[in-house]
Amino acid sequence: MRILLVEDTADVAEAIVTHLNRIGHTVEWESNGAHASRRLSESYDLLILDVMLPQQDGFSLLQQLRTRGHHTPVLMLTACAEVEERVRALDxxxxxxxxxxxxxRELDARIRVLLRRSGGESTNLLHCANLSIDRKSRSATLDGQPIELTRREVTLLEIIAARPGRIFNKDELMDRLFTVDDNPSANSVEQYVARLRKKLAAAAFEIRTLRGLGYQLVLHAPAEPGAGAGTAAHTSPLH
Incomplete structure (x- = not known):
């Protein structure tokens, strides 16, 4: 998932970025509140805001975000354990x-809760047809059998499997999978989609390429009694 971290203590920020990148998140870091303010209009799956920041503090950034009507999940960080400060942030x-x-481990758990809450999920398991993704272990199974996926493949699969039928354009996927430092090429997303298609050949869905639009996960329609192979696909979730 694409995360914006706003933290002015360099060693803390670098440790968080390294850790979250390792488990598959794409993390962008700002150490200055005023600089972070200019990025609030961008699309992120989660914001992690330190309270004490140069030029503009975390409370001000949070208030600015909510005043603009953005509902991006926000996790506040602080060295202060005072109840009043926690209450202020929540309010x-x-x-x-x-x-x-x-x-x-606690940071990971809180991030998982916020991401699944924003996606309407109640557990760490994401199900899509015969696919299951475990957000905690960053692993996936197909018909109960483990699939060998890289961390970035898991992230891409998690993004599109959470929204069957939705069209994701290439730029959006690039933003959520890579940072500027990754220097992704124009066909980076295509390469990851191609790898997923090979590994998910037995899936009860397909990842379609819609020219000029992007990619869409389409669920296969259940076979009718007596029907042969090659049934049509549909875009509503299976139950």
Whole structure:
């Protein structure tokens, strides 16, 4: 998922970025509140905001985000454990609050909760036809059998499998899969989609390329009694 981290302590920020990148998230980092303010109009799956920042603090950034009508999940970070500060952040529209120092396992768990809540999920398991994705272990199974996927393949699959039928354009997927430092080429997304198609040949869905539009995960229609192979596909979730 695409995450914006706003944290002015370099060693803390670098540790968070390294950790989250390792488990498959795409993380962009700003150390200055005023600079982060200019990026609030961009699309992120999650914002992690430190409270104490140069030029513009985390509370101000949070208030600015909510005033603009953005519903992006926000996790606040602070070294202060005072109840009043936590209450203020929650009242301004924060979704969760984490006090430094923290264990990365707790950070991961809180991120998973916020991401699945924003996606309407109640557990870490994402199901799409005969595919299951475990957000905690960053793994996937097809008909109960493990699939060998890279962290970026899991992320791409998670993005499109969470929204069957939705069309994702290439630029959006590039933004959510790569950072500027990754220097992705124009066909990077195509390469990852091609790899997924090979690994998901037995899936009860297909990843379609819509020329000029992007990519769409389309579920196969259930076979009718007596019907042969090659049934049509549809875009509504299977139940």
């Amino acid at each position: 301004l529209g924060a979704d969760d609050y984490l006090v430094k120092p923290f264990d990365f």
